[in-house]
Amino acid sequence: MTSLSSGTPARAEAQATGALGRAVVEVRGLRMNYGTTEVLRGVDLTVRRGEVVALLGPNGAGKTTTIEILEGFRRRSDGEVSVLGTDPDRGDERWRARLGVVLQSWRDHARWRVRELVDHFGRFYAPYSEEGRTRPADTDRLLEVLGLTEHAGKRVEDLSGGQRRRVDVALGVVGRPELLFLDEPTAGLDPRARRDFHELIHRLVDEEDTTVLLTTHDLDEAEKLADRILILAGGRIVADGSAEQLTALVERESEVAWTVDGARHLHTTGSPARHVAELYRVHGDAVANLRVTRPSLEEVYLDMVRHHESGAAERAAAEFGKEIR
Template structure:
């Protein structure tokens, strides 16, 4: 893997117009005692964009999210969430956010429909021309796949069903910006697929979504952009494909000919495969072309940061570099 000009800091994100920006984070810093957890985090996200924030345990993902949600005061930097500094956000601002935490909050005595109906009333005073009214409760229950359980008490739900209820609670106010922390923990494959459809539906309705997950396959399926946080800084920003092109310049090509298996690394896989068929034609079988997966990319970037670049040098993994 080649890292060019490793002493240079990544280019700062372009400031988006207020009407387009969901998050605008500049030089976000957080210090606990003498320990710097966040050392200058910079990124922006758009409304209607799904962004995955990835990073190893202890990288500062939770701290970053809590600052953006207004639950934790930052040590420094400029942060705008829906055009407002979260440290000064009022109830009207909070009504525009949705939060799905990793840990489940106990509402065991409430029935599903009753709970969501009750929570929806908190958003009604903030329903203006700019802030959409809360979900219709039955539409919301159907959207998260709990129609058959609408009259059950929350304490009677399975773990996966309770997680669906968590998601419903997070989006009951039709948020303009949604924070999702490991949202599909406990979901079976069908529930996971339905949730992914819901995320895309919310994004199509111009909801900005910031997702944290350890499921890299999920991040690749859901996210328009991926941010990798390591050592207190964003060390990568781009789509899964853009990031993989920075880490792996070559693709792995496998094929079988005359019963023998071959493997070759090619910088231009398309040209190599074209030449291969021109030379051997129908003798080529079981052709496979593999580029770096998001997991390959993630591991390579985190290892590169941890193994030699140090805390004071931000790696220049930036999607803008790919397009130059």
């Protein structure tokens, strides 16, 4: 594997020692209104150095708005925001040089050649090297890590969707960022390109000491990519934890289904084991086709998304919050 740096990955260190890294992103009471529409109603979140954090939520929940505020591309209505120790509204070029940005959809520079493009944007970072972080990354090595070496001479417009997305990532990390924002990184990619992309992000994070904040509307992607998942719904963060933690938090009652003498039965209960024991005590071997289902995080999440999309955003968020705590 080609490494871009020789620095010790803070992520591995933090995971080994269990110590919390310093906060790279801190958001308190973030609010955003468009006219009379409140998109964000008091978002609190923290991202620590070396973490990969996914901001998960249905379409229209305000994920992109949040990330654009953090990137310094949008002015917030209210709240405190600090990104790498700086308020994004007042971030200067030196601050910008420490960030990497991969936005949702790009179709720019269609006629540029891949290597030419990556090299061009790398040049802007040259005056912003820091100790232990020489900027920019070497173009050819970066292309190699991203599997783009064989496409280096191709025009961007001739690339496949997955290759194009890797070019976007190359441009996002060519300045060797301390913090990388990825907005819906795999939207529109086929499953294989998607898996390759996930591997790629893991490699970059492990080798480059880069903290990542990504948005996605796909729980599966969040589980695969992130150390920690923040669920954004109804303009607030309604859940925060690793996939395992979130799963454990789901308290919805389990479903017990069975048939006795050909008749099907269904019962919802908080203590399925006791119910099953009771069934056997009463019916003995007449119980057939027994099935106990505990709703997964995914089902709870999808329910929330369905409610959200049917317009009851706030109610959906509140219910989800109840179920998960």
